[in-house]
Amino acid sequence: MSKLEGQIRIPSGCAISAVISRDGKRMSGEKIIESMKPMHDRSNGLGGGFAAYGIYPEYKDFFALHMFLEDLAARKSCEAFLRETMEIVHLERIPIRTIPAITNEPLIWRFFVSPLRSTLASMQIDEEECVTRAVMAINTRIKGAYVFSCGKNMGVFKAVGYPEDVGYFYRLEEYEAYSWTAHGRYPTNTPGWWGGAHPFALLNYSIVHNGEISSYDTNRRFIEMFGYKCTLQTDTEVITYIADYLLRKQKLSLEELASVIAAPFWSTIDRRPPQEQEKLRYLRKVFSSLLITGPFSIILGFEGGLMALNDRLKLRSMVVGEKDDKVFIASEEAAMRVMEPNVEHIYAPAGGEPVIVRVKEGKF
Amino acid sequence: MTNIDASGLDYRQLNAAIRDCAGDAAVTGCTGQRFIGAGLEQGRLTLSGTPGNALGAYLNGASIEVRGNAQDAVGDTMNAGRIVVHGSIGDAAGYAMRGGELYVQGDAGYRAGIHMKAYGDKLPVMVIGGKAGSFLGEYQAGGVIVVLGLTESTRPIVSNFPCTGMHGGKLFLRSDCKNILLPKQVIARPASHKDLDGIWTYLHTFCELFGGNCDELVQQPFTLITPNSSNPYKQLYVTN
Numbered sequence: 001m002s003k004l005e006g007q008i009r010i011p012s013g014c015a016i017s018a019v020i021s022r023d024g025k026r027m028s029g030e031k032i033i034e035s036m037k038p039m040h041d042r043s044n045g046l047g048g049g050f051a052a053y054g055i056y057p058e059y060k061d062f063f064a065l066h067m068f069l070e071d072l073a074a075r076k077s078c079e080a081f082l083r084e085t086m087e088i089v090h091l092e093r094i095p096i097r098t099i100p101a102i103t104n105e106p107l108i109w110r111f112f113v114s115p116l117r118s119t120l121a122s123m124q125i126d127e128e129e130c131v132t133r134a135v136m137a138i139n140t141r142i143k144g145a146y147v148f149s150c151g152k153n154m155g156v157f158k159a160v161g162y163p164e165d166v167g168y169f170y171r172l173e174e175y176e177a178y179s180w181t182a183h184g185r186y187p188t189n190t191p192g193w194w195g196g197a198h199p200f201a202l203l204n205y206s207i208v209h210n211g212e213i214s215s216y217d218t219n220r221r222f223i224e225m226f227g228y229k230c231t232l233q234t235d236t237e238v239i240t241y242i243a244d245y246l247l248r249k250q251k252l253s254l255e256e257l258a259s260v261i262a263a264p265f266w267s268t269i270d271r272r273p274p275q276e277q278e279k280l281r282y283l284r285k286v287f288s289s290l291l292i293t294g295p296f297s298i299i300l301g302f303e304g305g306l307m308a309l310n311d312r313l314k315l316r317s318m319v320v321g322e323k324d325d326k327v328f329i330a331s332e333e334a335a336m337r338v339m340e341p342n343v344e345h346i347y348a349p350a351g352g353e354p355v356i357v358r359v360k361e362g363k364f
Numbered sequence: 365m366t367n368i369d370a371s372g373l374d375y376r377q378l379n380a381a382i383r384d385c386a387g388d389a390a391v392t393g394c395t396g397q398r399f400i401g402a403g404l405e406q407g408r409l410t411l412s413g414t415p416g417n418a419l420g421a422y423l424n425g426a427s428i429e430v431r432g433n434a435q436d437a438v439g440d441t442m443n444a445g446r447i448v449v450h451g452s453i454g455d456a457a458g459y460a461m462r463g464g465e466l467y468v469q470g471d472a473g474y475r476a477g478i479h480m481k482a483y484g485d486k487l488p489v490m491v492i493g494g495k496a497g498s499f500l501g502e503y504q505a506g507g508v509i510v511v512l513g514l515t516e517s518t519r520p521i522v523s524n525f526p527c528t529g530m531h532g533g534k535l536f537l538r539s540d541c542k543n544i545l546l547p548k549q550v551i552a553r554p555a556s557h558k559d560l561d562g563i564w565t566y567l568h569t570f571c572e573l574f575g576g577n578c579d580e581l582v583q584q585p586f587t588l589i590t591p592n593s594s595n596p597y598k599q600l601y602v603t604n
Contacts, residue, residue: 038395038396038397038416039396040374041375041398265524267545268524271545313474313498313499314455314473314474314497314498317435317436317454317455317473319454332396332414332416332417332435332436333396333414333433333435333454334394334395334396334413334414334416334435335396337395337413337414338395346433346452348454348455348473348497350497350498350519350523351474351498
């Protein structure tokens with residue numbers, strides 16, 4: 001039997017796209033699926049996926065765990081494990097369409113859960129930490145089970161296949177989100193398994209990534225000191241945990257996150273105003289192990305917004321445009337034009353220059 | 365002139381259709397198809413929509429005009445011909461270009477004109493009407509790059525690390541370059557009338573294509589950057 005992702009490394013591109021409504025207007029998944037079609041050749045059919053924010057308003061106070069399960073026994077083990085610390089308010093199979101382009105699907109379930117107050121009190125942790133620990137435990141200890149999405153009122157949908165087929169497979173036209181991200185995968189280091197497709201997500205953070213980071217092991221060694229477990233040897237997983245660590249645990253701002261992972265060169269810092277220099281030097285020194293080197297363009301999804309960022313050398317392409325309340329981000333301009341033919345104010349952000357888009361307060 | 369509707373065609377079908385009409389075509393509805401006009405030796409292509417990456421790669425004599433923006437790697441390793449873009453272009457335009465002309469009305473992304481070279485009667489020319497991203501002309505070995513800085517933005521005419529590893533050719537920036545940090549192995553000096561005479565044809569063509577007036581263009585100072593042969597390029601990333 002061939003080895004699974006996480007058990008083998010293959011040393012050997014990708015497509016990303018996103019749309020967000022600043023007014024919090026919810027959009028079906030049709031347009032974002034369409035946007036991936038002109039970028040078809042950037043992927044090779046070994047992974048595609050989407051993240052959608054605002055899709056579960058009826059369960060918005062519960063964590064939505066999306067899971068790949070090898071068999072029913074794995075589902076039962078997961079259920080039993082979760083019941084120890086959480087209330088499961090609803091669980092169901094995620095609806096799919098059987099299509100020739102997507103095969104060998106595992107069982108795909110979603111659980112809506114809420115940590116028990118008694119557990120939180122006795123463990124002295126908050127509900128987000130409780131869910132994070134449960135997810136890490138399932139992904140490392142329960143055989144045949146993998147949680148690939150665990151945020152509130154958001155969800156990740158991913159598979160092995162081309163992204164446009166994956167979107168159709170998951171019936172994404174039936175969901176309504178105020179923000180969508182998408183990814184087409186061309187795996188360069190791993191064989192490509194369902195769990196390794198993008199987006200990678202933890203709590204409300206999700207990442208789609210085009211690139212090939214060279215600092216993976218440095219980043220992994222540092223982040224694993226804080227309870228994160230990198231199970232798949234794929235670079236996007238570590239970027240997701242870095243975002244969670246710096247934003248949720250260290251309470252950095254999005255701009256500061258960008259200054260850590262895509263830190264300006266020392267020669268660039270030297271030319272900034274003194275106060276800014278001091279801050280940039282501090283961030284580079286304190287979080288030196290979280291500097292991400294090598295090519296990347298990423299879109300970070302979070303509750304109520306998106307952030308796009310290129311590596312500081314800008315070794316991957318990314319363009320941003322807007323029209324009315326919507327902002328579009330994609331690897332190629334053609335993808336934005338498919339979503340909105342009259343997209344305006346198109347520009348390519350510089351390397352290390354974060355583009356942050358937020359939905360207006362109270363609109364999501 | 366043949367009309368080709370590119371919508372629904374993938375890059376192979378579109379390029380086959382272009383070859384069938386010997387390169388004389390007006391293509392509408394481009395949606396990211398790659399390699400349009402690659403290696404084309406003759407004809408005139410007019411494109412609308414958004415052509416995909418590697419537009420006019422290895423171009424060998426044909427002429428391509430884009431009514432809008434182009435994506436990454438325009439004119440990659442181009443040998444002869446002309447590409448005109450009525451908009452902006454993405455990263456790595458004119459990579460290793462060794463002949464022909466590339467005129468861009470708007471901005472260029474990162475790494476424009478890197479590894480550009482010249483030989484014998486081959487002299488590649490790239491004129492960027494707007495501003496250029498970082499690593500402009502990195503490892504330039506020949507040819508002429510001109511950046512005019514005509515677009516409105518707070519960005520400098522060229523971003524970080526221009527001309528790193530430059531060892532041939534000429535680079536003109538329409539700026540006094542006071543805020544531009546250049547590497548040690550190049551010499552920058554104000555361009556003289558004689559220097560500007562050398563690029564007058566290109567400026568003239570630019571104005572013909574996109575409007576404007578050459579005499580007004582040269583009212584602003586130009587800086588000419590060339591390699592410093594007494595301080596040759598030795599290293600970039602490591603001392604060894």
